[in-house]
Amino acid sequence: MNLGPMTWVFLFFLIYSAIVLFWARQASAQNTRQFDFFTSGKSLSPWMSAVGVTGASISGWIVLGFPQSIASQGLGFGVLALAGIIVPLTGVLFFKAQWQIATRYNFSTQGQLFNGYFGGRGIGVVSALIAVLFAIGFSGLQLRAIGTVLTELSENQNDLPVFIWAVAALLASYVVIGGLRTIGYLSVIQTVLIATAIAGMSLFVLIDSGGFSSLNMQLAALAKEPDSIANGYFQIAGVIQFTAGIGIEAPIGGQWTAVMITSSALALLGIQASPMITQLLISTRSSSGIAAGQTWVFSAVFGALIIFGIVAVGSFGMGKEQAVIPSLLLDLSAQSPWFKATIAIGLIAAVQVVCGLSLLTAAHALIADIYVPFYHKGLPQSDQILYGRVCILILLIIAALLATLSPVAISKLGALALPAALQLWPALIGLCWFQFISRQAVVSGLMFGLFAVLVTDHAGIAILGFLGLDLPWGRFPWTIHSAGWGLFVNLLTVLIISAITQGRGHSEQAPDIRNFLRKHAPAAPRSRGLKPAAWSAVLAWFFLAVGPGAILGNQAFGVAADGPDGWITGMPSIWAWIMMLWVLGVFLIWFLSYKMNLATSSPIAVTALEQPIHPPIRDTKIQEPELIRFLWTVVIATAVITVVSWVFGS
């Protein structure tokens, strides 16, 4: 490794590692009961959980991914910087009820929540598989991203595996030692480091370009170039384009049509529906931090950092060939290596905050939702923790191996994570709000929805191509993100099947859970007109911010090609438009959280049932027939896939 340009990064990484291991030790000492490892004894402080949820939702995915995507795809993609409003919306709608049910009935995974309410075990299995997708695909993708940035900084391409495995090794050590409590403590520190990194990067962008006005002058010069419109740098490329999809037919003026933005915004809704965020949420001792976390920490503070900082960094990189973050940090290398190191540590923290949580969640879900109920009933808690630790290591090794050796595969897998998590929305709606949705509907919806996601995204198209079936469409046909296709098919299935299966699609405890939720339901707003007004505001905001109305932003504050003279706000119209909608969005989240009481804690205390409603344990032996049946299924499936790909594949 070329240590020269990395001396300060190495030094700061040592300090960061010492802090991380210190907290792993502290948390481990506090894990006095066995089940503390996976849920921290459900005693995590509400403010920690609020900050941690924000950090894990943003992660390296936004900090590393968004600036580069804005730089290469323009401010059309930049509309998704409204993530500061879109992402917490899921939390506002579902967090409170999930926490209440999990606390009352002592559920410790998202799968148990679903199984406890809907009955059966199928939804829990799907939830566990989505958790694994996050642990391998999403984490692997981020490990690859941080490895690439650090490699660029070290100016030696051979260092990539060293950086990926160094970050992974530190991650493994603290997750395996202290479990969720370490993740909870560290998520606060890591989130603060993320904020510092975003603020630092945007500050240096402004210094480098000579101030905000100069940055906009550079953008104005770029807007006058004929390619800028074709590249979609400064505007949304229409409402929809009926193209066959990326890889087959490129949309004109960039892929960021209004419909593409809407469907990608749906993918953003997936992050807080994922099992990993639920895991952190239900390990919290009180729901009192949800409203403040979603409104002030996420929407206001991090929303501002994204809408100003991340977009500024991305805009700075527009029209340049080099990757924006590495080139920015390399500029800092010569004069201010200590600031480069501070930002680099923030980026590492951004990756680790989500990797640690997703690995632990996946390991816990595999043990609690699949292995124990299907293959080893009555497995003692101590063994569950041991198996969980082994699972964490195996998942991390797979993720790091894929990140090191197979960047294409990991990017395809990682891209599936958010659309897949979004498919849990109907299940969450059924659990938290509408009794109408039945188990059969949720299971069928999940299956069809996930299939639709698969065949409209890279991964599924590649798999089918491998088996010899070349689809006539590419990725995101009709400029609709796979998340949008999946949710559309999913909801359609759920509505039809629910209507058919009314009255027989819930567990025995479901009426009790429904009564409990009704008792703790949000207090009705004082004015009768407030409720319809709130939902109208949500729809209006969605229409203008990420729906077809977003196209108004193209010219609302001036025509892009006119430059600063024609830009009313001194910046590109679309950027000013999303800033305006961010302000309105913060107000919207506050209104839903506090005024509609969707995220404020219930005045009635939630106490845990003395007799949890988990299915009874029948025996303590490993269920050999089930295990053998599973192994035979895997063998036959592998054989069929091999034969099909040999006969039909290219």
Place this chain on the structure above:
Amino acid sequence: METEKKNERAVLVFCNWLVFGLIGLGFLLEGGSRENFLIGVIGIVGIIAGFVVHIIINHISSTGFTMGEVALGLALFAFGAVTFILSWIIGAMSLVAFQIGLLQLAILVIGFLAYVATRYGVAGAFRKFDVIGTSTSGKREP
């Protein structure tokens, strides 16, 4: 629950110093390397902000500085002072870096004295360090 609260406070302290400490240190080094007094002063302000936030955290959690924090703080102060003096003696420091370092050390000393004086009173603060006049039982000799 007591340990939980202690840990929550400690997490806040870590966050505080990771932000203000790193930023302060960065600007101090930046000021020294660029020979720009103003940038160095920003670093000093960063360190002071770290202390102020630390005191606010102490106030919120109804505690003072822990023994470990005091020990670490004094050790870092001693390390900084020794490094500063050695650099000055061997002449490895520019005039601006010298001024920044001197100002930093002076502010830390004055800030420390002001803190103990406001917290314990002048006489009380003196008694904290009055080893000779204090018996082993902790009571003042007649």
